[in-house]
Amino acid sequence: METVLAVERLSVYRGTHQVVHDVSFALEAGTDTALIGPNGAGKSTLVQALLGIIPWQSGDVSLLGRSIRAGKIPVSVRPQIAYLPQSFLFDRGIPMTVAEFVALGWGRPGISLPWRSRIARQRAVVQALTRVNACHLIHQSIGRLSGGETKRVLLAYCLVQPRRLLILDEAPAGLDYQAEAEFYHLLNQLKLNHGWTILQISHDLEMVSRFCDQVICLNRSIVCQGTPDVTLSIENLIAAYGPQFARYRHQH
Structure with a gap:
């Protein structure tokens, strides 16, 4: 099986x-x-x-077979990575439809594009929204979307171009239980149907147990890693979270 991301002895400082x-x-x-x-x-x-947002001080990282330096992801590799943050803040009064927003992920917008490129972009937008079950929102203003709808549209933005790796930083934050379960299920379908490789920060151990293939438990260094049934044992969770881990719950 192909290794999409390999990290070796990585250390990162803040100050x-x-x-x-x-x-x-x-x-x-x-x-x-x-x-x-x-x-x-x-x-x-x-x-x-x-993601190259901050540098690392020691270690080696290989992404899609390319060795990368701290903060220096090659231009040829960067378009194959999609990132979904915990929160997406924008002016809800902005006059932009869902279709116009998702199109930004396809490439440089504007009427200067050749007509064939505009048609290709439009087709890609429809396909991406269809994959996340949000095609009915295509003409909706992005400012009128619910939290769950916004997450789906952000995924469509990531999908509109072929990607190899999706990185999420607590992306389901703010969703209720049902919407969060639907979001995890959608990620699972994208993995199964389109071969996405996913790395996601999560606080919801139940969803992780249900949907994820591997778990990395981090507390500055890796406490344990492996399949959910092994990694999410009581002993490992106590080692990672401390003796009061049972009180630890998804806070969103």
Whole structure:
């Protein structure tokens, strides 16, 4: 099986404080891996380093077979990565439809595009929205979407171009239980039907257990990793979250 992302002994500092220490793991193609751990464990810092948002100080990262330097993801590789943040803030009064927003993920918008390219973009937008069961929203204003609808449209934005790796930082945050379950189910369908490789930060251990193939438990360094049935044992969760882990719940 192809390795999409390989991380070897990665360490990341914020100022003089080491937030991520000596982390190693690999993501195989077509798998969904959850990154879990207590608040302040370094999960978002790790993801931001992998995305090139912040530099790392030591270690090696290989992405889609290309060795990358800290903060220097090759231009040829970057379009194959999609990122979905925890929150997506925008002016809800902006006069933009769902179709216009999703089209931004396809490429540079504007009437200067040749007509064949405009047709190809329109077709890609419809296909992406169809894949996330949101085609009925195509003419809706993005400012009128519910939380669950917004998450689906953001996924469509990621889908409108072929991607190899999807990284999510608590993307279902703010959704109710039913909408969150639907979101995880949708991610699972994208993985199964389109071969997406997924790395997602999550606080919902129930959803992780139901939908993810692998789990990485992080508390500055990796406490444990493996399949959910092994990693989410009581002993491992106590080691990661402390003796009060049973009180730890999804806060959103």
